[in-house]
Amino acid sequence: MQPAPVVAHQLIGVVLLINGVGGRIVETEAYDHDDPASHTYPGPTPRNAVMFGPPAHVYVYRSYGIHWCLNLVCREVGHGAGVLIRALEPTKGIAAMQHRRGTTDLRLLCSGPGRLGQALAVDAGLNGAALTGPEVALEGFGDAEPYVVLTGPRIGITKAVDVPWRFGAAGSRFLSRPFAG
DNA sequence: AGTATGATTGCCT
């Protein structure tokens, strides 16, 4: 397995489906163990246990008591690194996503980690699920179409605010926020 | 046991 920023970069353009619903990933963020902004920085706890487990599994956490956010665990057992899926371009199960989100505006379905979680019906029950399991599908990892990938500082954090570990597909209109420069 | 704090979003002015 590769370091989190490398995986986060490689995930741009990959199709992610949860129970057949999802689309092409256009925005990610990397979080590593030696990273003050990461949930794993203080060490293992019950909440982040999945991140210290085997890679290619799903880590789900509740954000601000309201939203479910979806991450993919990378690197080896015990390392505690992952990639936050921040936005994707809806391609499959669009009707289901529109129903869950309460809007037909494609731009508002998955443009942001909280919206994406709601659109894909992510909740605590998905925490720890394997990418090879029945719920999750990742299509084209490692051989996705080449994308022009932009980088920039991560959003919404208060520590390590200058680390440029946010990645996004250039020109996509489904980004949660535009990239500077 | 009590409190502080978010890897956010949407509604208000």
Added chain:
DNA sequence: GGCAATCATACTG
């Protein structure tokens, strides 16, 4: 642009 909503987790005493 500002701020409330809302709660699991982690930390303090």
